[in-house]
Amino acid sequence: MKNEILSHLGRVAATFEIPANSLKLDYPENPEHGDFSSNLAMAHAKKLGMSPKELAEKIIAEFTKDIPASVESVSIAGPGFINFKIKNKVFAEEIISIVKSGAEYGWSTGESGKKIMVEYTDPNPFKIFHIGHLMANSIGESLSRLIQAEGVEVVRACYQGDVGLHVAKTIWAMRKEKGEERMKEITDASVTEKVKWLGEMYVYGSQFDADKELQKEIQSINKKIFEKSDPEINALYEKGRAWSLEYFDLIYKRLGTKFDKFFFESEVAGRGTKIVKEFLGKGVFSESEGAVVFKGEDHGLHTRVFITSHGLPTYEAKELALNTEKFELYPDLSQSIIVTANEINDYFQVLLKTLSLINPNVAEKTTHISHGILRFTSGKMSSRKGNVISAESLLSDIREMVQEKIINRGFAPEEAEEISDIIAIGAIKYTILRQAIGGDVIFDSAASVSFEGDSGPYLQYSTVRANSVLEKAAQQGIEEIKSKKQDEIILPEQVSLLEKLITRFPDILERSRKEYAPQHVANYLINLAGAFNSYYANNTIADKNEPLAPYRVALTRAFVTTMTNGLWVLGIKVPKKM
């Protein structure tokens, strides 16, 4: 219906010499203003030498000469808005067709054939998988799904720092914390324990930055790791790396991410060094105090080191190779998106600048999206201020709270486990995705436990309840509308906000995708759930004596489909019961 109005309005606009491609329809916030509104009269009045109202009246006169079938009325309001009201019947029919089209509702094929890579999460072996990684994962996964919803093939990539100073520090500490005995113990422990120990070793090895002698030692270990020249170090390295990767796999599975491609720093380090050296000769880089640097000041940026005075490549150099390789491995990528924390924004600008000088094609297709950090206001997480909080500890804290909440619901222990995991992850992901990417997220554990209103569990609950209503309807033998012919279905005279919101879903997805903004979906789902709960409170759905029951059941079905698909975009599952 939106497109129908838009194209008709386009023809009308053309008679006033207004280009049709500048037109758009908005959803008015106040429902009294109709179902769609256009600001074109206000935007073009001046050029045409008319007042906005005058132009609006002329447009409406022209528009109503041959009014589209779905439009009930067109009116002028406020400073010159043109408001369109759609016939109730059109919304009701749309609901029926959503139910008939089934589970794909909202998905588009508009961009099919394209391929886009999204790199996100990027944890480092030997270091803790912390809540920052959790945040990057939630955001990257949601962006990936938004892109998939437009028919694009997504290559999910994860880039893991398996070499570099942090590894050297950890290995130095592993040898100090001597070893053999401890290694033996830890080898028999669970992978979670192993990784925890690695994390502790990293922290231990990181506290001596001021000690020049020790730093030399660590640098030499760093060099040996790169060269693979010391068997003892190699053995420790291989073990630690394998433990970390095994652990990360567990977390990805739990969070619902399946990566298609893992990149490792160790694989791109050599190539990165080569690239920098090559372009040092070509004047992109210069030498300074024994290091190879890029003088960013010439481009309004700052100077960064690409190869250290020890001859080792920094993150910057490795990234040059990484981004080049992405397009070699997947030559048909139309875009490469990288999700990272915003603390490296300035750094990334330097990187993209150098990339544009080295490989403009790749640079042009590379998009950097950054997010803020998770902060805690209250509850027990705040007492750990100053320490890095692991994703696992946050997850298990929230899960515990959920479990307390559902303890009296009579679930079998295994069932309770599964349900509380789904809810806990839903609560966390929703908190991250409900606001614009880029800003810090204030995680209020108390609020997330209350599970009211603006929360993931509220969305899950609304869906579960609607599902349960559908079950009840089936028991009563209320016929599912799918099999019915169009003219056998009794439609309501009036439709509610629920119908109107459901039909907006594809539009919301499109906007979210365009703006890389999952929060539009999150916000929309909250409104949608509210509309359903309100409808539910005012209408009996599963009542076999009610002539409208088949329609109401269909509406509930459409709600569940929209909700489930919307939550999927956020990476949130819907439990069967909760």
Add this chain to the structure above:
RNA sequence: GCGCCCGUGGUGAAAUGGAUAUCACAACAGUCUUCGGAACUGUUUUUGCAGGUUCGAGUCCUGCCGGGCGCACCA
């Protein structure tokens, strides 16, 4: 010091240059022996300051105030 980002009810957030700034929490007042109350219906309280651009500014521009991040061998 320089650069980038951000200041929206008591709290946490939303808003494509559009209409009376939206939502949730909190507070207060109600509904209801329900199709699963983790619900529904109300009330109260907001765009840091000063200019500017625009028919129209939370949104764009300038200055100020306040906060975060980054500025050479970590990632």
